[in-house]
Amino acid sequence: MSAALEMAHASHLIDRLPVPRGRLTANAPLATVTWFRVGGPAEVMFKPADAADLADFLAGCPVDVPVTVIGVASNLLVRDGGVPGVVIRLGRAFADIVVDGVEIHVGAAALDLNTAMAARDAGLAGLEFLSGIPGTIGGALRMNGGAYGRELSDVVVSATAVDRRGRGHVLDRDALGLTYRHCAVPEDWIFTGATLRGEPGDRAAIAHKMHEIATSRADSQPVRARTGGSTFANPPGEKAWALIDRAGCRGLMIGGAQVSEKHCNFLLNLGTATADDLESLGEEVRRRVHETSGIELRWEIRRIGVPASVKPSVGSQP
Incomplete structure (x- = not known):
């Protein structure tokens, strides 16, 4: 077309x-x-x-x-x-961050890093881990984002969302149904904000912990590459990167896509990759891991849209 x-x-x-x-x-x-x-x-x-x-x-x-x-x-x-x-x-309009005592009211478009920095500046501990998640609060809510030993479920008090019919909802932590990299809220609901809770802490100690997280990320992950972050969720009792490594996939390439040699739970666009290259590489990794370990890796990266052979015309009328 x-x-x-x-x-x-x-x-x-x-x-x-x-x-x-x-x-x-x-x-x-x-x-x-x-x-x-x-x-x-x-x-x-x-x-x-x-x-x-x-x-x-x-x-x-x-x-x-x-x-x-x-x-x-x-x-x-x-x-x-x-x-x-x-x-x-x-x-x-969805990126405001307001500190109120030990709580932080934050819009869904606010960056996780900015939220962690606001908590640091207010002397609130417990949210440092957010500085290690390269995304927004809305995304962290949708997948119960976590890093460095903590998850959003550890700090969230409530969230606001709009459903497909435009109706607003306020959900407490239990209603969110947060488990490992999962949220029970219907997929077609759109998060608009959240209230998070920290605890009083020493600003210098909080800043030091955030610095350690930044250093750890730079040392262990391809943070300056064209990547989509952690590709697969960790299976129970296992580390996805270790399964991928044992399956011989470190450095594996399809087209312009490569499994990172620095951290093999990351896929890289070397500059010429298509989305199909990246998705095909991920599926090949899944196949090899299952072949060597019997474990089915679950995509953590969200994949949307249609292949190149299919053009978006669902909502159109002649």
């Missing part, structure tokens, strides 16, 4: 969507915002002006139009054919 026809399809979809106060963009590039730097476009990108704009848009969005939300795309693989329907990306 030509670029002109693709744009026509996207324009038809926009014609079916509510008119928000925020920004709608047809055929919006996604590769430039993902850490892997690969993938096709969003059929339509929506950046809501605020939470009310998001709710109104969802309430008026036709139910047959797929809706996908992304953050800073640090743990995301967008397939080469792009993403059908509407991709929602929360912006500055």
Whole structure:
């Protein structure tokens, strides 16, 4: 399908969507915002002006139009054919961080690192681990993000979300159903914010711990490469990287994609990889690990969209 026809399809979809106060963009590039730097476009990108704009848009969005939300795309693989329907990306209106005593009220688009820094500046301990997670609070909620011995479930008090019909919800920690790299909240609900709790601590000690985390990441992970973070979740009682290493996958390549030699639970775009290269490499790693250990690795990287052979036209009408 030509670029002109693709744009026509996207324009038809926009014609079916509510008119928000925020920004709608047809055929919006996604590769430039993902850490892997690969993938096709969003059929339509929506950046809501605020939470009310998001709710109104969802309430008026036709139910047959797929809706996908992304953050800073640090743990995301967008397939080469792009993403059908509407991709929602929360912006500055969802990035506020407010400290109130031992609690921090934070928007879903706030960076985990910025949240950890705000806690440090307020003398709140217990949230240092967030500085080791390269993403947003919304993403951390969706996968119960964790690092260096702690998870979001250890510090979250409650979260706010909007469902596919535009209805708002406040969920306490139990309602979130957080377990290892899992959240029980329906996939089509969009997190808009959270309240986290720390405990009084010494600012210098908190800063020192965050420095140790940053140093550990730089020493053990390919933090300056085009990567999507940790690729597979750790199976019970096992380390994914060790299983991958024992399966002989360290340095394995398909096309322009490679299993990192520095930390083999990371996939790298060496500069010419497609999303298909990366996903195929991940599946080959899964196959070899299962062949050598009997263990099925579970993707931790979120994969969205369709292959290059399929163009996003689900939400369009002729």
